[in-house]
Amino acid sequence: MNLNNKSFNNKNHQNLYVEVLKKLINSKTGICYLLIRFWHSPSMSTLRVLPRSDIYNNSNILIDLGADVSDLKSLVKRISQQESQLDISYTHTDIGWSYLEERKVFQGSTSYPIESEYSGEIDITPKGSYAGWLKTVKEYAMPQVALQLAVVLGLSAVAVGFLKDELDGSLFVHLYGASSKGKTTFAMLAVSTAGNPNPTDKNTLMSDWSDTANYRISMLANNNGYPVVYDELSKCNQKDISDFCYNVANGRDKGRLNSNAERKDVPTWSTTVISTGENSLLAQCNNNGGLLVRVLELSIETITESANNAEQLKQGIIKNYGFANTKLAKCLLNNEEVVKKKFYKWRNKIENDIPVKNSLITRLSKRLAVIMLTAEIAKKIFKLDFDIPKIEKIIIDSVIKQNERHPFDxxxxxxxxxxxxxxxxxxxxxxxxxxxxxxxxxxxxxxxxxxxxxxxxxxxxxxxxxxxxxxxxxxxxxxxxxxxxxxxxxxxxxxxxxxxxxxxxxxxxxxxxxxxxxxxxxxxxxxxxxxxxx
Structure with a gap:
């Protein structure tokens, strides 16, 4: 729309022009939205995505955004005329794997293979460039096997969501050890594969254990492919986190009733959750077995090469993020049968390689197989020289130590x-x-x-x-x-x-x-x- 001073001085439209840019259908609910630009002056405007019913049935919405509704009938007619000329496009608020037009799609800032735009609150819009992210990873992460594992865990969220039917929940990994050893850097690197890794920004995939349990769950709701971090376990105020951790790993929140005693929709997810802290997570949970096969605890002596190395890595991924998981998703979607064969191959190998033998290890091996599957595929896609044997050794050694501290039996x-x-x-x-x-x-x-x-x-x-x-x-x-x-x-x-x-x-x-x-x-x-x- 071409705006000029003359048109804004027009007595019929002196306060505001309303420009309808897109007509959107939520891919999950089917509810129709309009993307509208409210022009306050030739150089000042506001963009809003509003439910179509609010625009046509609730003049208060338009009033609150500054529209002149003295002639509401004409304003609504103008909006309707603009809307009628637009094609319908999709929008989504869920992230990761979903179904659209009965086809499997991966939903990020956009979706593949059917186009849809993200309209949720989490900051997953890519920033910088893929080349910038890859350069940072090659230079500052690849020399340390622990940081290679961080990249793999971030990417594994895509594989966990993709293989949802093969698993019985999400992948929950807790990294613990002394402070100032690079745990937060590890977590930020994992998140950078998918979205904003800056823990000081709003609405990122980096959460904090000091956040309320409901907030932490909200980050997971309807997430089937984006890694989420809970940083610094020592900040958690919950005395017993067993139920919370079980729900996270199980991929399903508790059932609840609304104020009318009606069942509310139960949020579900299938992704990778990374927790960090100075102490063991399992030590703060009960010994009833369920978590032992749902949580992998990592205790890694050296994560980053030096303080300077960690700082350079963080600066690089804060400037460049959010590209890698979509690239991996496209590969998985186009090679589904191969992916499943690799998954079962790794599952059998890990079961054989772990010296601890019982039925619980068999269940845990499914989650561990996803990590190794991701490492193998990502090595080819991103041309990153992941040290597959050493990554597996970290995982196997962690399982052995975990069994010593908290026996799987x-x-x-x-x-x-x-x-x-x-x-x-x-x-x-x-x-x-x-x-x-x-x-x-x-x-x-x-x-x-x-x-x-x-x-x-x-x-x-x-x-x-x-x-x-x-x-x-x-x-x-x-x-x-x-x-x-x-x-x-x-x-x-x-x-x-x-x-x-x-x-x-x-x-x-x-x-x-x-x-x-x-x-x-x-x-x-x-x-x-x-x-x-x-």
Whole structure:
């Protein structure tokens, strides 16, 4: 529209010209929007995307934006005339993989292969140039394998969303270690593959653990291919983050009702989430097993080469970002069958390479396979010389360390915890011979360790005692150790034939201090614990 002083002095349009630029359909909801430029003067204007119904049915919207609505009928007619001359185009607020016109598309600042424009709030508009980003990565990131992994993790969000049906949730990676070791730089580099990595800017993919849980979830809602960061775990005010972390890794928020007691839409996602902190994330969660196969913890000694190297890297990616994940998405979409074959190849390889063997590792290996799959494909697309064997070694070593700290076998972890408590708090356990108590003075009794006839638990293990726990004390003990699901713990003991049961009951009748109660009775092999009844 050609504006000049004469037209703005026209008495019929003295306050404002309204220019309809685009007619947009939200690809998910089907709701129609208009992109309108409100001209306040020949050199000053405001752009707004407004629901079509608000423009035609709510004159307050136009008034608030400064339009002259003294002749509302003429104004609406002018808008309608302009709209009728426009073709319809798509807009989207979800990001990552979706479906449009029954075709799989990747939605970023624009979408591929069907064109659509992003109208959401997250800053994913590319900045600078792809060449600038690539140059920065080659010069300042590729010399360190840890930073290679950062790039791969950022890109892996695209693969996680693409392979959503093959996985059972998102990829959740926690990087921890001493301060000033480059963890935030690592996270920023990962985010730069997809959007604005500057943690001081608004609406970026970089979040903070000090943000509210609802805000952190909002960054993930309907995100199927863009990495998200939660920086600095030490800033988190939640005492127990187990449920939150489980939801993040599971790719689904809690179900909720609105004020009318109606079900609200439940946000879902399938992407890569990177957390950073000085301490272990799993150490702040309970020991109920679900997170152990959903979270990969990385403890890397050296991330950046030097403070100067880190600063040069950050400056480069703040100036150039948001190009790489779309390039990867196009490749995946055009090679779907090959991608899936590579995924299963890596899954089998990782299962074989990890020395820890149990069913939980099998589930974790799917997430780890996505990382390695991404590294292999990205190496070809971006001509970046990722050291594939060393990246896999970081991951495998991390899994081994994670199993040492938080055993994937929750039953093994539980048994070790119970043994440690008996040793470190022996004053809470009363030994009982077959014909009477060995000791008489015990305070704050947790259990009685009772001598019994020898019983074979399985082909290799024998027990000659029972640990008879007072039920309330047993449940308190489990909670104290982070084992908040009592039934799961009992089930793990049953699997090993360590829990003494009575028909369909998990509790059995036992006498403690002359009183018969229903208690939890556990038999452990003498090879693990051999109480001295002499």
């Amino acid at each position: 929750i039953g093994e972890s539980l048994i070790q915890y119970l043994l440690q408590d008996m040793v470190s708090h022996s004053e809470h356990y009363q030994k009982c011979l077959q014909f009477g108590f060995q000791d008489e003075q015990y305070s704050n009794l947790t259990a009685v360790i009772k001598q019994t006839n020898s019983k074979r638990l399985n082909d290799n293990e024998v027990s000659n005692f029972e640990i008879v726990y007072i039920p309330l004390k047993f449940e308190e003990l489990l909670n104290k150790g982070g084992f908040t699901d009592t039934n799961l713990c009992l089930s793990e003991l049953k699997k090993r034939n360590y829990l003494v049961t009575e028909k369909s009951h998990n509790k059995v009748k036992r006498t403690i201090d002359g009183k018969q109660i229903r208690a939890y009775a556990i038999r452990l092999p003498t090879t693990l614990f051999n109480p001295d009844f002499e």
